[in-house]
Every structure is written in C-alpha cells, then in structure tokens.
Amino acid sequence: MAEKPFRMLPRLTDQNRHFWQGGAEDELRLLRCRSCGTWIHPPSPLCPRCLGKQLGPEVVSGRATVATFTLNHQPWVPSPDHPYVIAIVELEEQPGLRLMTNIVHCPAEAVHIGMPVRVVFENQEDVWFPLFEPVEDV
C-alpha cells in the first residue's frame, strides 16, 4: 500500500460530519429530504426543491460515473504520485448529484468520462475521504 498523500482536512461540523466520517462504517452518506426525497450536496439546512426542513443523512450506493476529470501534474504539494486524477463524479441516485473526488486504484491514463466507478474510503485522522475506483478492471 502506497503512502497516503497529503490532504487538506475539512473542518468538521454537526452539518458535515455524516459525510466526512461515514466511511468509518464504509458508508457514503448524503443529506436527503424526508418530504420529497431529494438528495442534497453539499449539506444545507433547507431542501432546495421543496424548502422542507426535515432532512437527514442516508446511505447512497456509492456507484457513480465520471462526469469529468483532470490529470493534475502540478506539484502544489510535493508527492511521488503525480499525475493524480481529480474528478467530478455523478452518483446514480439522482441526476446532477455530484461530488468532487479523486479516482484511485487505476492508471491515471485509463480514466475517461462516463467510466463507472464506486466509492472507496481513505482515512486520515478523523476524516474518511470518499474516493472512487473503477468498477471494472482497467
């Protein structure tokens, strides 16, 4: 297992802890409106669709497709794993339900738009970063 790269940690709050710590139970948790079922990301006190306030974290499948990506070559922080892949993935639960993430466990050059991926977690301190790996071997 390669050494984990430097990551800036998010500041944890009561509003975002479900997202950043769900990985401890191997779950990707997103906020969902209990009135109309809309998934919400990033977290908000209001459902953007029905303005309902009855919101709570629920577990998503973790399956997604790559909506877009970039291979980062610039050494913002020195690390042996350049280029690494930054991506925006769209979760299968809802059109437009997206996360920025990294695609891991495959050669950077193999990543493409439309690629099916699934969530994996990388733990650093008190945060479990939701990253994504290809569903199929590449």
Added chain:
Amino acid sequence: MDALAGRAWLTGIGQSEVGRRLGRDPLELTLDACLAAIEDAGLTREQIDGLATYPGMMSGAPGFSGAGVTEVHDALRLELDWFTGGVEMPGQLGSVINACLAVAGGLARHVLCFRSVWESTAQGEGGRQGIGLGGGGGGRAPRASGTMMEYTLPFRSYSAANWIAMFAQRHFHEYGTTREQLAQIALNARKNAQRNPKAIYRDPMTLDDYFAARMISTPFCLYDCDVPVDGATALIVSSAEAARDVRRPPLRVEAVGSALHGRPSWDQFDDLTTMALRDAGAMLWRHTDLRPADVDVAELYDGFSFIAMAWLEALGFCAKGESGPFVEGGKRIALDGQLPLNTHGGQLSAGRLHGYGFLHEACLQLWGEGGERQVGGEPRVAVAAAGGGPLAGCLLIRRD
C-alpha cells in the same frame, strides 16, 4: 430595455508599472494606477466622490490584493459619497458594474475603480501556490471550510487550474474540442503581446512550443495558464452629467452582464461545458439592441485559455460548443481578423492583472490609442469580460 440608459460612462484609465517580482509596495502601485486614471480623465482627486474595488483587502491570500478601499481612500484623502469593495460579486468587473449603478442612481459623479495584484512578488522564488496551502505557519495547514473550499481542497485540487481544466475536458468530450484549438488562444495572445511594450512575454511562440510545454492539469499545459504579476489598473466611471467634465470622449456603458442562474459553485454548476459566463453573457444582450456582430473588439478573460473560448460562446460570437472551430487556425481572432481578441496579449502573455486589464484595453482600443496593436477601422464597440467558474461579469461599451 437598456437598464443603464446612457447614465454610466467610462472616462479615464490608468495602469501602474506591470512586471514580475517588482518588489514594490503594492499600495504604491495601486496609487500610481489611480492617479494615472484621474489624470487621464482630466480630473483632479477632489472630483472623485466614489470608490470601488475587487476583492477588497485580503490578508489570507498573499498577493491577491494590493490594496482595499480603505487604503486608497485614506492615501488620497478622498471625500467619498459612495464606496464599495468586496469579493462576493459577479467577478472582478462586478466592482465596475457597481460603480455604473452608483453613478446611474445619482449617488456619485466620478467613481474611481481599481484592481491591484502583487502575486508575483508574493510567490517569491517558489512556484505558483495552491489555494489554502499558504499561511499554515509550518506543520499542518488549517482545515478547509466554507462550501467552495471544503468540498474541493481535500481532493488535492488546489487551484482554479484544476477546476477549469475539468470544464475544458468535458467540452472536449462533448464537442470534440482539441488542444490545437485551445492553443490558438495562447498563440494569439502571444502574437498581440509582441506589440504591447508592457506585456510580460513577448518572445514569439509556435504551436510546437505550446506542445513542448509541461502539463499543469490536463488538458492545460503551462501556456494555458496566465502569468502572475505585480501591477494595478484603474478606471473612472462617470455619470452622464459628470462625463461632460472630462478630457476624453466618454465611452458609453451600453449594457452589462451580472447574472448567475446556475449554482454558485466550481463543481456543482449544472452544465459542465459552460460556467457562470453563460448567464452573464446572455443577460448582456437582453439589455441592448446591439448584437454580437456589432462588436469590433473582444477582450475576454483568459486566466486559463479555455475561459476565453467559453466567453466566446457565452457572448454569442459562436454557437454553444463551436468555439473550437471558431478559433481554429487563429485568423478570425487575430488583430486583423473578424473579431480581434485580447489585443494586448491577455493575461496569458501580458500578465494576470485579474480582469481589469481587459476593460482597460477595451477603452484604449475605442480611444484609438492601441499604438502598434491598434485595431484598424476605428472600432466603436467593444466587449470586456472577466471571470470563470462561478464568477462572471461583462460590459459592452461603445464610442458614440
């Protein structure tokens, strides 16, 4: 239809020394630009009663702001009826749009607008710094917070280079856009910069040079990214009545674009091939009878090359998805082309003056003072646009 109805005019421009690692006091650079703009308009500082800037003084991002409203206000001992400075607005030129509203609404007569950067000196001998990575004081960097940073920085995307690259990649995917086409923005900028004595990079650049450059964040190579500089730009916005005081033929602010209908986010925007520019560009044309074909010169933000292409589409100079073919070969956007683009060299070659440089150049061209890079045929209508991602503002200006 015309929200401003001839009530806001551009009447003077000024710019400081612009360069790499000047090591000069950023406030001094700012004041150089401000005094130059006041003089250019034929005014005195006693006549300035409004002040506007973007992003205001910021201590957390070294070099990103050379001075705020307070510093300039005090240094020039201005007697202000109206002032504003801040970062939450439609891009860098949002501050100029605010100034237009202030004079149109009668709150001020002559508003001094400025944008000042010293990113080159701030980065020292090191490379370009990632967002949020500075100021840690050794040890672990502070934790990311706020919607925009919390969900981007932890995924090792420390720069708008990464975020905009993902829009470009999606554009490539949907429309078949190529790096050869993207390169035209950089090559055109360099060609024009050769005629601009203040530009940072003036050596000729070929397509081979472009492809030989190191990659930053695919599909962007080094030459798709603008060059951090030290420098300040200032402009005077005047009311219709006050515009009679000035030395210059005033330039009418025909229309502005400040809209943002999509989500205000780098990664959650609905259409990953456009950005906030889509909404700002569309709004601009809702407020004027002029059409894209009436524009004689276009100064479009190129913090990253792709942003200029996205502005070409957003402002209707070509159809959505067609900016690649539009710039192909570079003839159409050349100084003597159908739509001269970034006539000073843009931020890619003339330096990252962060938005204001485009409006400065648009004014210069309409006043016929472009020198060696002056667009022929006495241009009368220009568009200046700034911002990318969730930041976008644009102005259409004309010389009557």
